[in-house]
Amino acid sequence: MTAGTAARRTMLRPETLAVPIAGGAWALAGLDAPALVMFLWAGLNAGYANSGST
């Protein structure tokens, strides 16, 4: 496996992808983001949490 492939696989791990998805909610809350953005992020997290079934 090349270094590039290994790096790509690391970035695509479920726990790596969860960092911006779950962490983003806290960042957006801290930034007082508009309500629509918060609802979008709620959907993003609910959808990602349900992805164990894909």
Next chain:
Amino acid sequence: MGGVLQALLPGPLRPALLAPAAAAVLLREAGVLRFAVPENRRLVPEHVVLRGPVAGALQFGFEMGTGMRTYSPSALPHLLLAALLLAVPPAGALAAATGFAAARWAAAAATVAHDGSTRGGSWDARWRTAHRPLALATALATVISLACGISGG
């Protein structure tokens, strides 16, 4: 549908119904509480995919994405649905649905890109290993997002 329910239920009652549901889901995702959530425990049959790259993919995506024929390993979609019915305005419901669909697509795309095939064995195995922290992190993020959206909307 959410608009109708929100018009019928008194304002203070809606958060009073939603808050305990959010608490229960948080505890479930943390592994403290155990209770089943409604799910249609069936897989989309193979013949659907064989209907073609467009019609088959669309039907498969619709059935799995909407939960018509799939398993639900998380209670967060149910909490989101409760929030859409009780407290989220129509535009917010569209935003939440967009986010939900984007995450479902992202997870499927990541599975293929990570494993190099659609079988998803390695990605799924990593997910199962990290299931509890992933469930708790996304549950907290969903609840904080909904709370901020509802209080700021």
